[in-house]
């Protein structure tokens with residue numbers, strides 16, 4: 001083989017391999033292009049309508065976000081809009097009244113869930129957190145509003161979500177009966193699966209609920225290291241939601257609203273007020289008391305004048321002779337401060353006592369020694385505040401807004417979804433002050 005032949009062979013070989021190389025590159029570019037087209041079209045095609053995921057982390061006191069490294073919550077805050085000094089719950093700062101205020105925009109007397117436990121004075125029937133009969137749940141929650149506007153909704157737990165109201169029947173595929181044992185990750189996975197549905201079937205409004213860190217807060221109080229761990233776990237679960245949405249190419253298109261229902265304050269056995277200590281002034285029998293603490297709710301029998309009971313109780317409490325007496329103030333409900341919005345319902349008994357921050361009311365001395373945490377107090381206490389974070393196309397990045405009451409959230413959601421809501425106690429102008437105009 002001559003030198004020329006050999007070099008010709010080499011040349012053709014290298015020509016062949018370089019053209020193979022070019023082919024591969026072209027193929028690669030073409031497939032990358034197709035993939036890019038596929039993903040970008042699927043990302044934009046996925047969400048043909050605005051979507052809101054409303055997340056509640058129960059008892060997430062404002063400030064908990066600083067207790068542990070919370071990279072995922074911090075990411076939502078940095079790239080979204082935050083209530084700079086927290087979200088103000090409604091009074092009483094309890095779980096059921098607040099969750100239902102968030103989804104109805106109403107103060108508790110108007111949505112009917114005036115406490116976690118209460119009585120209907122007409123029938124004598126008791127409402128508990130397991131009561132799903134529509135008669136208790138007044139007003140129009142967001143999932144019903146969404147359906148009335150011909151959009152679809154899904155709930156992964158929320159007080160009231162199992163109740164059949166109007167077109168909402170808690171359908172199996174889009175509504176879960178409450179079961180606190182379901183792992184948080186299962187809840188997130190179910191919500192993420194909704195984003196694998198054909199575009200038009202992706203619900204416009206989705207709720208997601210986590211019992212923590214309320215659960216730990218009651219047992220150990222807000223300052224325990226258990227809270228730190230619980231907050232870190234909530235952050236991780238938010239991270240898995242973000243990651244799942246990112247994998248589906250929809251994270252930047254979805255609106256995430258993360259809130260809590262109330263805060264938490266430390267309680268201890270030295271901070272107790274005992275009703276039996278008032279006996280020298282007035283005997284309060286156990287069966288007059290519908291709820292003890294921190295919102296003492298008393299309905300005496302019809303033969304007893306509530307005003308007399310209030311006067312006698314306050315006489316005792318102010319006498320200086322009752323342990324921690326000054327830490328409980330008793331009112332006829334119509335005399336409560338107007339800002340509490342807590343009189344306009346038959347379900348609220350005539351006598352309401354407000355315990356001071358961190359104090360609890362009990363019938364008598366049981367000698368039980370315990371420290372923990374509680375909520376339900378006056379919503380003016382900073383310890384009762386929780387968080388508000390909004391993230392998504394209508395929320396400005398890095399924006400801080402002043403604290404506001406959670407009854408504003410209903411209008412915020414209907415504005416994002418561009419639907420007509422029911423009359424409520426939020427202000428009509430609130431959404432304009434918080435949201436960016438639609439793209």
Ligand SMILES: *[C@@H]1O[C@H](CO)[C@@H](O)[C@H](O)[C@H]1NC(C)=O
Pocket residue numbers: 148149150
């Ligand atoms: C929803 O659909 C029904 C039936 O098609 C229609 O009558 C109604 O006007 C629609 N409502 C809204 C708010 O679009």
Ligand SMILES: *[C@@H]1O[C@H](CO)[C@@H](O)[C@H](O)[C@H]1NC(C)=O
Pocket residue numbers: 179180181182183
């Ligand atoms: C509640 O959830 C747990 C965990 O998923 C499950 O094992 C249990 O069967 C559920 N309980 C009910 C009553 O469905």
Ligand SMILES: *[C@@H]1O[C@H](CO)[C@@H](O)[C@H](O)[C@H]1NC(C)=O
Pocket residue numbers: 286363364365
């Ligand atoms: C304390 O109150 C409970 C509940 O009413 C009652 O069962 C108990 O006997 C009372 N104890 C004392 C020492 O009065």
Ligand SMILES: *[C@@H]1O[C@H](CO)[C@@H](O)[C@H](O)[C@H]1NC(C)=O
Pocket residue numbers: 106107110341423424425
């Ligand atoms: C709250 O809204 C209800 C229903 O629209 C209304 O009856 C009530 O007067 C409102 N209360 C306040 C304080 O705005």
Ligand SMILES: [Zn+2]
Pocket residue numbers: 058059094095096214261262
């Ligand atoms: Zn709660």
